[in-house]
Amino acid sequence: MIRHMVLTKFTSETPESTILDIYAGLRRLTEMMPGARNFGGGRSQSPEKIERGYMHGFSIDFDGWSDLQAYSENEDHKVLGGQIVANAEGGLEGVLVLDIEV
16 A cells, blocks of 8 residues: 655645645545545644644555556646645645655
């Protein structure tokens, strides 16, 4: 299984409702895509307080690398990813992505 994790430094001007809308779209996409499951995302509530500005994140589990690739190439994913980048501090500089085998 592949765990896809995305952390974002959204700009202070980005309303929480916009972030929730993006995450709702990602949840719907996860439910529609074969080999994708377990979307989880939101605002950090860590008691450690070491987010370094990355206050929002989400993860999706994929059955394999080919399922992650299909998600990456999906047009709806590209639109939602574009919305994340457009609302992140410094654009792509405000986004971290990790994909690990678990």
